[in-house]
Each structure stands twice: as structure tokens, then as C-alpha cells.
Amino acid sequence: MSDYTNAFYKKTARIMIAVCGLLFSLFSFVYLYVFQRDVLEALHFSLAHGKTTFAPMASALVITLILLLLRWGVNSLLGLKGRVRALAYVPSFLVLCALTDVGRGVYISDYHTPWTWLLPLLVLLFVEIGYWLRGVFRVQLNHEGSLWGLVNSNLAILLGLCLLTVCVGSTNRQFHHELEAEHYLRAGEYDKVLRVGEKSLEASRTLTAYRAVALSHLGKMGDKLFAYPQYYRSDGLFFETDSLHTLRYTNDSIYYLLGARPYTGEDRMVFLRNICYKGTGKYTSLDYYLSALLLEKKLDSFAQAVPDFYLPEDTLPRYYREALVMYHVQRNDTVSSRADSLTLDRFKAYQTLQQKEGSPLEERNRMRREFGDTYWWYYDYQE
Incomplete structure (x- = not known):
């Protein structure tokens, strides 16, 4: 190979390194900040126990920078070259998988994930296999092949790792809707809560309860409740008691909104009726009671109740x-x-x-x- 060709190959290799770094940075930032922002916030809340404020953009930037440094360290350790240089990003992509493969159990006090032991194990295996392959294919790694082979091989590796990360990360649309609605609810942006998944006919019980809370705060429950899918009857006004499904909000937050809480074992419909007729609940309890009657299709009880509360x-x-x-x-x-x-x-x-x-x-x-x-x-x- 001539000196000119050799110099051009090395220049192309350096450009390829920069391009791969740029592509990885763009993917990591967009993936974390745009597509997995809510999941990252939930993980942050769980790990920090809600004691620190989550900054989505700063978090995405810092994590991306750390992953770039990790790639540099891995490549320095393994000395990957040529067509397989992009394999140095494998540990970085594994970290992205670990950060975004989060489910509804994230808020449980004893939350743990298989990635706690799986991530170190996979990184260790990758390093060991990388060392072994470097020794076996030392000659091939030092050989300067075709430029197209160099470019295509590294881009293909990077694309494959991106696709793998997307497949492993949280892709449950309902879970993302719940996290997004929860974020806006905590921020007091009730109109935005209602815009989450508004075009979809899918609605989990948690999202349905979030919408009811937002409508109650806006005073629009009687005007907009049935504009959204209602699959759970009056149960959809409350969260499930299982913490795997309720995220950061629980029924205590709804009882606070209503101004009262039921006795142990008290039927919710009886509870709502009592606090309305006895006047022990807040004004929001009336919409909850009348809406619950409509959701249960109890028109007789509803028609009898309306004159009691409206002139x-x-x-x-x-x-x-x-x-x-x-x-x-x-x-x-x-x-x-x-x-x-x-x-x-x-x-x-x-x-x-x-x-x-x-x-x-x-x-x-x-x-x-x-x-x-x-x-x-x-x-x-x-x-």
C-alpha cells in the first residue's frame, strides 16, 4: 500500500471515529431526553428517594458524556481498530439499556433490577472476549482493508447497537403515558395531563385515575369525563392498591383531594355518598360521587341526587x-x-x-x- 493510500486510510479512520462519536452522542441524548425522559425521571426519583430535583437535559448530557468517556476507556484497554472499532461502544450501550429497562416496580421501596448484576457481568464478558479475539485476530486488526469496508462495518455495528438498545429499553406506551401524566400532575399542569394519550383508545386504570384527578382540579369532570375511554367503571376514579400500578400517587392523594378518607372496608360508593350528604368532604367530592353513579350506570340514584345538590x-x-x-x-x-x-x-x-x-x-x-x-x-x- 502506497504512502498516500496509507495516509488517506488513516485520515478516513480518524473521520470515522469522529462520526461514530457524533452519531452515538446524538442517539444517546435524543433517546434519553426525548424518548426515555419520563423513565429516567422515575429511575432518578427511585434512586434519590425524591430528595433531589431531576434535570432532564442536564442528565441526558452528563450521561452521554460519561458514556463517551467509557467508550474511550474501553477502546484504550482493548485496542480495537479498523472494522470493529465501533464495538468499543458496547459497554456504553449496555449502560443505556440498564438505565431505560424500567418497569412499574420502580417505585417499590425494595426495588431491584437484574441489571444490577447483569450489567457488570456482560461488561466483564465483553472485555474478556475482546482480549481473546484481539490476540486471535491481531494480524487482521492491523491490516488496512478497503475504506468502504471500514465505514460500512462500523456504521452497521453502531446501528445494530442502537436497535438493540431501543428493543431492550422501556417501550410500553401505557407506562410512558402514565409517567408523563404523573409528571404534569405533580407540576400542576392539569391541561397537559389531559392531552397525554388523548387520541388513543387505550387507557390503563392509572392513567384513567390521573385524568379524573386533573379534571377535578380543573372543575371539568362533569363536562369532559366521558370524552376519554372509561373501562373501569367507578374503580377508574381511584388507583389500584397494588403499588406496582400506582406509581408515586396513591389513593391517599385522592382522599386528600376529597377532604375525607373511608373507614376500613367501607364501600367507596357509600363513602362518596356519605361525605357528600354529610358535608364532610370538599366540593370536589360531589363530582366524584355523581360521576361514580354515572360510571356505574345508576341513573335512578343519579336523578335522585341531582336535585339534592343543584338548584x-x-x-x-x-x-x-x-x-x-x-x-x-x-x-x-x-x-x-x-x-x-x-x-x-x-x-x-x-x-x-x-x-x-x-x-x-x-x-x-x-x-x-x-x-x-x-x-x-x-x-x-x-x-
């Missing part, structure tokens, strides 16, 4: 009006004066569309497209 001249929230219209139509009663003409006209359109021929599934989907954000659809079609 005839009061304007009812949207879903309360819709429920009363359905209640009176079902019983062939005179429709309540609380119902406005727009609600009545829309309910007539709902009934008309309901009469069209089609299978039960076709009818359900057709009605969802037109009236999926109404209480009527929930009452008739949500199981």
Missing part, C-alpha cells in the same frame, strides 16, 4: 344533562327543564342513528364514530 336554576355540566335526558326518555317522563334544546336534538339524532340496520359490532362502531364522546354511548355500549 333548579343552576346550569348542569354536559354529562349530567345527557344522563338526565336519557333517564327521562327511558321512563317516558317529561324531559327535565334542565335539558337544553341542543342536548335534546343531539339525543334524537343519537336514537335515529341507532335504528339503522347492521350487526351489533357495526352498530357499536358506527355509534362510537358519531357519539363516542357522549354519556349515551358509554351507557349503551361500554361493557
Whole structure:
């Protein structure tokens, strides 16, 4: 190989090192700051026990810098060259996997992850195998091959490691939605809580409870509750008792919002009714009680409760009006004066569309497209 070719090869190799470093830095920062930001915050909270403030951008930058230094140390140790130089990033990518492979158990007090022992083991195995391969392929590593082979091989290794990291890291969309909603709830940004996953028909019980809390703070539970999927009836207003599912919020935070907590073993519906009628709860408890009745499809109890808490001249929230219209139509009663003409006209359109021929599934989907954000659809079609 001529001196010119040799110099050009070395120059290309140096450029390749810089390009790989830049690509890794971009991937690491974007992956941590954009795609795994909520997971990283949850892990930080768990490890720091909530005693320090999480700075997402600074954290992503610092971690990326540390991983670059780790790559430099690994390459200095193993002396990887040529087509396999990018393998020096393997430990750095393993650290990214360990940081982002987080599940709902992250907030448990005795939380532990297999990565605690798996990460050191994998790094140690990589170093040992790297030493062995360096001895076996010493001649090949020192041989200057084609430039295209140098570029393609290193880029392929880097791409493969990126894909592996994405596959191993947390990709549970519902979990990410829960973490994002929780972040905004803690920050008091209730409108942003409602925008999390708003276009999706998927909704975990935790996310459903977060939305209810946000709506309660905004005073919009009676106007917007059924604009979001409700799969858990009145249970969706509360968190599960299992800490694996409730993240940082628990039902204690909801009881604080309501201004009272139930006795041990007390039924939640009875609890909500008692604090409303006895006046021991905050004003937020009324929306929780009336919404719980609607979620359980107890129209009789709902219709009886409304006059107890609202004056005839009061304007009812949207879903309360819709429920009363359905209640009176079902019983062939005179429709309540609380119902406005727009609600009545829309309910007539709902009934008309309901009469069209089609299978039960076709009818359900057709009605969802037109009236999926109404209480009527929930009452008739949500199981």
C-alpha cells in the first residue's frame, strides 16, 4: 500500500471515529431526553428517594458524556481498530439499556433490577472476549482493508447497537403515558395531563385515575369525563392498591383531594355518598360521587341526587344533562327543564342513528364514530 493510500486510510479512520462519536452522542441524548425522559425521571426519583430535583437535559448530557468517556476507556484497554472499532461502544450501550429497562416496580421501596448484576457481568464478558479475539485476530486488526469496508462495518455495528438498545429499553406506551401524566400532575399542569394519550383508545386504570384527578382540579369532570375511554367503571376514579400500578400517587392523594378518607372496608360508593350528604368532604367530592353513579350506570340514584345538590336554576355540566335526558326518555317522563334544546336534538339524532340496520359490532362502531364522546354511548355500549 502506497504512502498516500496509507495516509488517506488513516485520515478516513480518524473521520470515522469522529462520526461514530457524533452519531452515538446524538442517539444517546435524543433517546434519553426525548424518548426515555419520563423513565429516567422515575429511575432518578427511585434512586434519590425524591430528595433531589431531576434535570432532564442536564442528565441526558452528563450521561452521554460519561458514556463517551467509557467508550474511550474501553477502546484504550482493548485496542480495537479498523472494522470493529465501533464495538468499543458496547459497554456504553449496555449502560443505556440498564438505565431505560424500567418497569412499574420502580417505585417499590425494595426495588431491584437484574441489571444490577447483569450489567457488570456482560461488561466483564465483553472485555474478556475482546482480549481473546484481539490476540486471535491481531494480524487482521492491523491490516488496512478497503475504506468502504471500514465505514460500512462500523456504521452497521453502531446501528445494530442502537436497535438493540431501543428493543431492550422501556417501550410500553401505557407506562410512558402514565409517567408523563404523573409528571404534569405533580407540576400542576392539569391541561397537559389531559392531552397525554388523548387520541388513543387505550387507557390503563392509572392513567384513567390521573385524568379524573386533573379534571377535578380543573372543575371539568362533569363536562369532559366521558370524552376519554372509561373501562373501569367507578374503580377508574381511584388507583389500584397494588403499588406496582400506582406509581408515586396513591389513593391517599385522592382522599386528600376529597377532604375525607373511608373507614376500613367501607364501600367507596357509600363513602362518596356519605361525605357528600354529610358535608364532610370538599366540593370536589360531589363530582366524584355523581360521576361514580354515572360510571356505574345508576341513573335512578343519579336523578335522585341531582336535585339534592343543584338548584333548579343552576346550569348542569354536559354529562349530567345527557344522563338526565336519557333517564327521562327511558321512563317516558317529561324531559327535565334542565335539558337544553341542543342536548335534546343531539339525543334524537343519537336514537335515529341507532335504528339503522347492521350487526351489533357495526352498530357499536358506527355509534362510537358519531357519539363516542357522549354519556349515551358509554351507557349503551361500554361493557
